Amino acid sequence: MQEDNKMVFPEAFLWETHGVHVGTGNDHVKHGIDDIEIIIQEAINRAYPNITFIIHTPRMTRFRYDAEKRTDIKFIRGHNAYLDYPKKISNLKKKFGHLINIKYGIELEWLGPDLGLQWNRSKIFQAQDADFVIGSVHFSREGIAYDGSLEEAQRLVEIRGGVEQYWGAYIEEVIEMIDSSWDMIQVIGHIDLPKLYVPIPKPLLELDTSKHFLARRMRVLLEMVSEYNLALDINLAGIRKKCGIYPHASILTRAKELNIPIAIGTDAHSLKDLAQDYQVGIDYALENGYKYYVSFSQCIPEKHPLSLGEEKAEQYKVLNLGIEMLNRRFESSKQRRIPKFSFGGSFMDLMNDHHNSTSLGEYEAIRIRKGTKSIAISHQKPEKPQGRVKGLFSHHLDQPGVLSILFNTLASEEINVDTAYLNSNEDGTATAFLTLSGTDEQIRNAVDFVKGTSGDFFKNIHFGDQLEIPELKAGDNYLLEFDGVDLPIAISSQMLVTIHNNISGVLLILLSALASQQINVLDLQLGHRGNKGYAALGIDGNPRVVRELLSQLGDQFHETTHLILKS
Numbered sequence: 001m002q003e004d005n006k007m008v009f010p011e012a013f014l015w016e017t018h019g020v021h022v023g024t025g026n027d028h029v030k031h032g033i034d035d036i037e038i039i040i041q042e043a044i045n046r047a048y049p050n051i052t053f054i055i056h057t058p059r060m061t062r063f064r065y066d067a068e069k070r071t072d073i074k075f076i077r078g079h080n081a082y083l084d085y086p087k088k089i090s091n092l093k094k095k096f097g098h099l100i101n102i103k104y105g106i107e108l109e110w111l112g113p114d115l116g117l118q119w120n121r122s123k124i125f126q127a128q129d130a131d132f133v134i135g136s137v138h139f140s141r142e143g144i145a146y147d148g149s150l151e152e153a154q155r156l157v158e159i160r161g162g163v164e165q166y167w168g169a170y171i172e173e174v175i176e177m178i179d180s181s182w183d184m185i186q187v188i189g190h191i192d193l194p195k196l197y198v199p200i201p202k203p204l205l206e207l208d209t210s211k212h213f214l215a216r217r218m219r220v221l222l223e224m225v226s227e228y229n230l231a232l233d234i235n236l237a238g239i240r241k242k243c244g245i246y247p248h249a250s251i252l253t254r255a256k257e258l259n260i261p262i263a264i265g266t267d268a269h270s271l272k273d274l275a276q277d278y279q280v281g282i283d284y285a286l287e288n289g290y291k292y293y294v295s296f297s298q299c300i301p302e303k304h305p306l307s308l309g310e311e312k313a314e315q316y317k318v319l320n321l322g323i324e325m326l327n328r329r330f331e332s333s334k335q336r337r338i339p340k341f342s343f344g345g346s347f348m349d350l351m352n353d354h355h356n357s358t359s360l361g362e363y364e365a366i367r368i369r370k371g372t373k374s375i376a377i378s379h380q381k382p383e384k385p386q387g388r389v390k391g392l393f394s395h396h397l398d399q400p401g402v403l404s405i406l407f408n409t410l411a412s413e414e415i416n417v418d419t420a421y422l423n424s425n426e427d428g429t430a431t432a433f434l435t436l437s438g439t440d441e442q443i444r445n446a447v448d449f450v451k452g453t454s455g456d457f458f459k460n461i462h463f464g465d466q467l468e469i470p471e472l473k474a475g476d477n478y479l480l481e482f483d484g485v486d487l488p489i490a491i492s493s494q495m496l497v498t499i500h501n502n503i504s505g506v507l508l509i510l511l512s513a514l515a516s517q518q519i520n521v522l523d524l525q526l527g528h529r530g531n532k533g534y535a536a537l538g539i540d541g542n543p544r545v546v547r548e549l550l551s552q553l554g555d556q557f558h559e560t561t562h563l564i565l566k567s
Contacts, residue, residue: 012279015295015304017105017132017187018233018265019052020274022088024081031056032269034081036088040096042274050101052265052295054134055085057109057123060116063139065148086127103297105132108185110177112141117180124184132263132296134233135181136189137173146170146194153197164214167201170194171217175224182228186296186336187263190235190246191221205250218251226258229336231294231301234285236277237267245284256289259338261301264293282306291353292316300327300335305353314379315347318477321491321565322368322377325479329373329497329561342367345380365480376481381472382488390465391435392443396458398430400541401515403524404508405454406432406461411505412449413442422524423473424538429459432524433470473523482527485534489525492538495563496546501556502533509556513549514539532558 023034033039036053043051058079089104096102106127108120124133139145144156157166174191192200203212207219225232232255235246247255255262264281268274285293286306294301302320305312319341327335343350344360344367351357360367365378396402403422410417415438422432436443443463450461472478475490482497500506507526514521519541527534539546543564550560 012282013048013275014264014278014281014293015050015302016052016265017054017231017263017295018107018134018189018235018267019054019103019105020266020268021107022053022055022081022085022104033271037092038271039274040092040100040102042271044096044099046275048100048275050103050295052131053089053102053104054107054265055082055104055127056107057120058082059109059139060111060119062143063109063111063145064143065145066152067148082123083126086129103131103295105130105134105296107134107136107189108181109139110135110137110173110181111139113176113180120181120184129298131298132187133185133299134187134189135177135185137170137177137193140169141173147196150197153194157198163198164201166198167194167204168214168217171214171221175217175221178221178224178228178230182224182230185230186299186301187231187233188225189233190238190267191232192247192251195246195248196238196241196243200248205248207250207254219254222251222254222258222260225255226260229338231261231263234262234264234281234293235267236265236281237269237273239277239280240273245281249284249288252285252288261294261338262290263295297324299332300324311346312349315350318347318377318379319350319366319368321477322366322375324565325377325491325563326368326370326373326375328563329559330370334370337370340369342369345378367481372483374481374483375479377477377491378480379477381474382478382480384471385469388466388468389435391433391467391469392447392463393461393467394432394434394458395460396430396432398424398428398520398522399457400518400520402454402457403430403432403521404511404515405457406450407508407511409446409449409453410434410436410438410443411508413438413446414504415442415446416502416504417507417526418528420524420526421470421472422521423470424522430522431470433467434526479525479536482534482536485527485529487525487527487534487536489523489536489538491565492523493565494539494541494543494546495565496535496537496539496550497559497561497563498533498535498537498557499559500533500535501558502528502531506533506556507535509553510535513553514541514546517541517545517549519546519549 020039021032023032093102140156145152160166201214203210203215204218207215238244238246266273266276292303292305294303303316305316341354341357342360345364347366364380365376367376415436417434418437419435424430447461447463473490477491479489479491519539521537522540523538525536
């Protein structure tokens with residue numbers, strides 16, 4: 001799957017969203033694949049970097065397919081399988097996570113805005129750690145399925161008084177679903193599902209010109225998808241079912257005009273469906289004007305190029321990491337807002353995929369912005385500042401609490417740390433370089449106190465006005481700026497980024513809190529702008545303990561973002 005730390009992709013591959021459907025276990029009417037371990041093994045054999053699973057939420061008993069009713073047995077399809085789903089996926093991640101990335105989501109069955117909405121909220125809580133939620137309408141208000149059988153579809157057409165009324169009511173149900181549950185979902189599933197048994201009426205094929213009520217309502221529906229920053233499911237199951245890819249090209253073209261992102265999936269229900277028609281799906285999206293698609297990790301969108309090359313895949317990997325880091329700064333309801341992008345250096349190729357982006361010139365970076373918050377990130381190690389400067393150098397044991405000893409002593413002398421470079425040397429020691437606000441006498445006093453009281457922890461500590469700023473620790477990717485403040489640091493799997501009052505002793509609160517729970521600081525960068533201080537830390541310790549500590553820091557910290565990075 002990886003070679004020299006670079007992804008090796010099969011000829012055609014998709015980071016699916018509407019992926020492989022997990023089975024319903026011992027239910028009387030089977031659906032999906034029960035033995036998903038076989039699917040994972042096959043994906044590994046094909047060198048796929050990722051496999052995505054999905055499961056239907058259980059339905060209220062009024063919403064049943066005719067095939068389920070004919071069993072004459074009372075059961076809620078998939079109930080037990082759904083409750084066991086998160087644990088099942090967790091166990092498979094432990095077993096296969098070193099060989100393949102495993103994502104999982106749920107397909108939320110729309111059951112109406114009243115009791116059905118509360119039912120659905122409860123189902124989301126039962127799969128709280130899912131990577132995404134697809135909202136789909138499979139059943140009509142009348143309790144009859146759109147995708148059950150030709151007989152069911154014909155019965156519903158007759159009840160509603162014709163094909164146009166049949167489609168019109170379906171569109172209204174999707175609008176109702178979005179209006180009521182947009183905050184619970186990331187993707188709209190197979191938006192023209194009824195075409196499976198009832199062909200699309202002509203007005204829906206003429207969305208740019210038709211004044212028919214169906215065209216008007218579909219335009220409203222797509223505008224809602226756009227306004228709520230939801231993605232549209234390009235669902236390849238329509239190829240297997242002989243009704244064409246969902247959605248029809250007329251709908252997809254309109255979606256592209258509204259800048260609606262797409263998520264692509266096979267909607268696989270058997271082993272033979274795995275990765276079927278990947279290239280067809282890629283070509284279909286390209287033909288309709290798209291250059292990238294999205295997948296989701298912990299409900300945060302990740303972008304992927306449709307035209308895959310090794311260099312572009314690596315660029316999107318950096319882009320997705322930056323999106324993830326920025327989104328972690330927002331509460332979940334604001335994470336779906338589409339950010340703005342700027343690209344520089346070799347990343348400027350991505351401007352062709354993001355038409356509203358701006359240039360950073362030769363600056364080898366991606367800047368991602370939402371409102372006043374921004375992240376600049378790169379795969380290229382930043383050059384260290386040239387020349388020699390006044391500062392304090394420390395070579396000390398790389399243990400929890402040692403750094404707080406140094407900061408504590410500086411605070412006791414009323415010295416503020418303006419900037420800092422801390423690197424873990426991976427030999428049991430770490431080095432730090434600090435620039436300080438304080439008199440030379442205060443700083444020398446602090447150094448003497450450190451040597452006198454904690455000398456066993458420090459191999460070398462000295463202050464001078466001709467010191468060289470050390471090289472940054474090497475990494476795969478680097479944070480360059482945080483809200484426009486230089487904060488260069490190698491990105492690690494667990495990080496903290498803070499904005500705090502830029503006065504002596506404030507950062508000591510954070511370092512002391514971490515040391516009290518044996519959380520080690522591996523890397524540290526400090527910056528400031530006016531009366532605000534900025535800190536980026538790479539840390540090692542229990543994430544749950546870290547989250548609890550951050551809630552206790554006090555109002556001198558304006559923002560504390562805990563990053564557990566999976567990209």
